[in-house]
Amino acid sequence: MTPLVTTEWLAAELGKSDLRVIDATVLAPGMKGDARAAFEAAHIPGAVFFDLDEIxxxxxDxxxxxxxxxxxxSRMQALGLGDGSRIVVYDDSPLHSSARAWWMLGLFGAHEVAILDGGLAKWHSEGRQMESGKPVVxxxxxxxxxxxxxxxxQAQMLENLKTKAEQVVxxxxxxxxxxxxxxxxxxxxGGHIPGSKNLPIGLLFNEDGTWKQGEALQSAFTAAGVDIAKPIVTTCGSGITAAVIYFGATLLGAKNLxxxxxxxxxxxxxxxxxxxxGAA
Known part of the structure; x- marks a missing residue:
């Protein structure tokens, strides 16, 4: 799989024995609602809920x-995610939290993981099949x-203040x-790490919630003063949207992230x- 898959691709692949779909929606601090309850009310058929607040x-603290x-x-096994699975992650969050699950899965050894472009909102807007209830896995x-x-x-970030070996985004x-x-x-x-660049995640997406790609995506990084060819370390509030920047850089072919x-x-x-x- 490519790192980013379309709703058309997923619709054609649903039901195949090696495909697993996970909902990694997480709410921002202060947002009302219950991501798990929303999942049980309506989700892509066969999906399981990847609880980023619990895993x-x-x-x-x-x-x-x-x-x-x-x-x-243990959590992945309980969700029915195993060796040989092709995993597609989506979300219904302004944080685009599927990127955090994608990053975690890769770090812990999953080999084929992709993000659904446009997430649940695009899937639902196209009138595609949904289901409700708790999945049986x-x-x-x-x-x-x-x-x-x-x-x-934190220690490595403090050291980077001296060496400036990595761009902080x-x-x-x-x-x-x-x-x-x-x-x-x-x-x-309030404020930021000295020397860091600011790239709010909203700049990486089109108006319909799909990812910018190619020159449009590259332009967002360039405008923020980020050089994709040089080492990058991403940061945010709690590590969720930092993974969005990480994924965007991956789409552009960045290797040192x-x-x-x-x-x-x-x-x-x-x-x-x-x-x-103050501004960067």
Missing amino acids: VDTAT VPHMLPPAEKFA RHRHFTVWADKKNVRT DARSAARFAGTEPEPRENLR ALYDGSWSEWGASPTNPVVT
Whole structure:
């Protein structure tokens, strides 16, 4: 599979024995609703719910941190995701949260994972089949291995301030990046990591919610001052939309990519980490 698949492609592939579909919708802080309940009310046939708020490291209070490999494997097996599965991820979220699930699955050893272009909104707008209820799945074996080479820690981000070896690209809104809009989570300072570039994720999508591609996508990175050919580490509020920037760079062929898992929830909570306000 290519990293990005169309609704037409998925409709033709639904029902094949090796295909698995997952809904990775997560709501932003302050948003009303229940993503799991919405999934049970209406989802793409055969889909299972990938709970990004639960498949996390509970040993830390930093939200959405990567879980231990054993926990990830257990959750994937319970969702019927196993070795040899072709996995298509979608969401119905302004955060485009399917990118986080795509990134996690690849990190923990899944080999064929794609994102559904346009997500559930496009699928539904085209009048395609939906179903409701809790899915019944058969447990499968998921061989897990955690390749952390594309994950950055706070210590590594502090070191990068000295070396400037990697471009830091922040997916938050311009106002949050500048520190002129309060963070949605409590006890976080406003602003951004010194030297980082701002690329709000909305700039990567067309009006219908599909991904920009080719020159249009490249232009978004270029306008933000990001060089796809050079090392990039992405960040955001809690590691969700950082994966959107990561995926967009992947579509452009970027090879040297990493994601700061703690993101601003960790960096902005520290009283000693350097913080810059204002535009980049």
